[in-house]
Amino acid sequence: MSALTLTLKNAPEQRIDMAPLTPDNLAGKSMADIAAIELLSGNRRLRVDSLFDIAGDDAGNLVINNANGKLDFIGRGMKQGSITVNGNAGSYLAFQMRKGEITLNGNADAFAASGMAGGLLKVNGNVGDFLAAAIPGDRKGMKGGTVIITGNAGDRAGDQMRRGIILIEGNVGAYCASRMLAGTIGVMGSVGDHIGYGMRRGTLLLFSTPKMHATLQDCGSHTLPFLSLMFKSFKGLPSKFGAINRNRVQRYAGDLANDGKGEILVFI
Amino acid sequence: MIINGVTIDDTFAEAFGMRGTRVIITAQNHKWANTAAAAMTGFATSVIACGVEAGIERELDPSETPDGRPGVSVLLFAMSSAVLMKQLETRMGQCILTCPTTAAFSGIDEGYPEITRINLGKNLRFFGDGFQISKQFGGKRYWRVPVMDGEFMTEETTGMIRAVGGGNFLILAESQPQALAACEAAIEAMKKVPNVIMPFPGGVVRSGSKVGSKYKALIASTNDAFCPTLKGITKTDLSPEIESVMEIVIDGLSDADIRKATRVGIAAACELGASNGIKRISAGNYGGKLGQFHFKLREIMSGEAA
Known part of the structure; x- marks a missing residue:
């Protein structure tokens, strides 16, 4: 069996909701069934075969080629299989994803990994604002799983994140880990202003000391044994973080304006 | 013959059916891992009066332990799961939590038909008085409890089997x-x-x-x-x-x-x-x-x- 491949014919004018196209939804469906699935686009419903050339038959291994930044909700709530996206993705990539694997070879827009509860999202590119954040109305952002970003992330990465691991190899924008509830975010590059604003719990791992506001307090330099364990668990991941083996850090705790049980660890 | x-x-x-569990103790070096394990398996010769029968199984190389430090594996046996859980908790609290540089991990995760998860550090975390931190890696939950020598790290549970x-x-x-x-x-x-x-x-x-x-x-x-x-x-x-x-x-x-x-x-x-x-x-x-x-x-x- 070869991977089920959807190749976008033309750049769409309206945004398209890709939520029905997940391996679990497509499992067992014939080519005709898949072609007949209707996708929401503005106030219209568009058949899959009107948008995509369809090839292959293994729905557990979905490939979206020629993808475009107007394709929203790729991999929404998926529970199995893998999706590979070649090109850019729109907003809400891996929204409420439960299991499986999504690889994006391109850039994603806002709210990637929002509500994600498990699985692996790897973005070989940049993501927009609100990575792993809660959408308005939700009280928690990402709730589990692993997110790897090889490029940069926008503002508010990890806003209200509850659990899981985000590894960003590039830079992040302002308000990283704002209102974070728990979980782990690693950033290899630079971070923007107001880091850890309103952070309640959770761990932020940095490679250089950021500008910090007054309610983040220095707790001194430490050798933390849990870091060895954490980096050991990263070993198999397709990320530069898998090669790290250091556990000596400067520990800053905060945000003291919001319980102050979070921590920002900076390698020394 | x-x-x-x-x-x-x-x-x-x-011989009799018992409940058994394994705990992996790591420390800065084998000396302290052994010290902690010796304390944990002290007064554990017979279930008649000690509650559990426990002993050191063997020393572990850094390559064999979860956190890459020298370690020791300890086996504990009791006549019932309730006694084993109670003894494990008190021995963890008084002998491992107290011993400098130690960390504790589950020693039984697979390979047996029936594995019951029992508390290892689940309740010890409350020693942290609210400053304890939970971390999940590879599907396992660990607790980081701030103590005077730094941080005490322990896995939340370990496996108990019929032994x-x-x-x-x-x-x-x-x-x-x-x-x-x-x-x-x-x-x-x-x-x-x-x-x-x-x-x-x-x-x-x-x-x-x-x-x-x-x-x-x-x-x-x-x-x-x-x-x-x-x-x-x-x-x-x-x-x-x-x-x-x-x-x-x-x-x-x-x-x-x-x-x-x-x-x-x-x-x-x-x-x-x-x-x-x-x-x-x-x-x-x-x-x-x-x-x-x-x-x-x-x-x-x-x-x-x-």
């Missing part, structure tokens, strides 16, 4: 030093067998017991049939030349593990042989009605049941 001049009795060791306790054999020798030398040789060899511990001091017990007593309050008393000083006045099991008897008790994660340890131990004792005063190997049982597991010495030594 005679091995190197040592008679192997046609008898069996009678076997009370495997044993007796070494009958012409003198006390000779009996002890044979025991030491046996223990040295048995320590290399995985999944077993010999819970008594140095692995050896000199006060084997029988069921019952002339005193109503006691459920067990000295095994007079094997007491050399009573040879003339009791229904003895000893021939005239036997002057000392010592027992090795084995707890293992499975009956096969105990079989293996028994075989290795008896073989090591027999290697000293009759020329070193080792005359007989026997075993303790209660007539076969109390324990589910019977370890027949001759079968084990002839390799039939190994």
Whole structure:
């Protein structure tokens, strides 16, 4: 069996909701069934075969080629299989994803990994604002799983994140880990202003000391044994973080304006 | 059956179903991992009064431990899961949490048909008074508890399985030093067998017991049939030349593990042989009605049941 491949014919004018196209939804469906699935686009419903050339038959291994930044909700709530996206993705990539694997070879827009509860999202590119954040109305952002970003992330990465691991190899924008509830975010590059604003719990791992506001307090330099364990668990991941083996850090705790049980660890 | 001049009795060791668990203790170096493990397995020779039978299984290289530090694996056995859980919690709290640089991890995650997760550090986290931090890696939850030497790290749970306790054999020798030398040789060899511990001091017990007593309050008393000083006045099991008897008790994660340890131990004792005063190997049982597991010495030594 070869991977089920959807190749976008033309750049769409309206945004398209890709939520029905997940391996679990497509499992067992014939080519005709898949072609007949209707996708929401503005106030219209568009058949899959009107948008995509369809090839292959293994729905557990979905490939979206020629993808475009107007394709929203790729991999929404998926529970199995893998999706590979070649090109850019729109907003809400891996929204409420439960299991499986999504690889994006391109850039994603806002709210990637929002509500994600498990699985692996790897973005070989940049993501927009609100990575792993809660959408308005939700009280928690990402709730589990692993997110790897090889490029940069926008503002508010990890806003209200509850659990899981985000590894960003590039830079992040302002308000990283704002209102974070728990979980782990690693950033290899630079971070923007107001880091850890309103952070309640959770761990932020940095490679250089950021500008910090007054309610983040220095707790001194430490050798933390849990870091060895954490980096050991990263070993198999397709990320530069898998090669790290250091556990000596400067520990800053905060945000003291919001319980102050979070921590920002900076390698020394 | 005679091995190197040592008679192997046609008898069996009678053992019981127990609950067992393994904990991996790591520390800055083996010295402190061993110190913590020794404290945790102290006063744990017999379930009669200690609650658990526990011992150090072996030392672990940094490459074998979850956090890449030198470690020690510890086995604990109890007659019920409730007792095991209680003992594990108190021993973790008083012996591991307190010991400098240590961390504790689950030692049983797979490989057994029925594994029950029991608390390892789940309740110890409250020592952190709200400053404790939970971390999940690879599907496992760990707790980081701030303590005065830095951070105490522990996995939340470990695995408990149905295990076997009370495997044993007796070494009958012409003198006390000779009996002890044979025991030491046996223990040295048995320590290399995985999944077993010999819970008594140095692995050896000199006060084997029988069921019952002339005193109503006691459920067990000295095994007079094997007491050399009573040879003339009791229904003895000893021939005239036997002057000392010592027992090795084995707890293992499975009956096969105990079989293996028994075989290795008896073989090591027999290697000293009759020329070193080792005359007989026997075993303790209660007539076969109390324990589910019977370890027949001759079968084990002839390799039939190994």
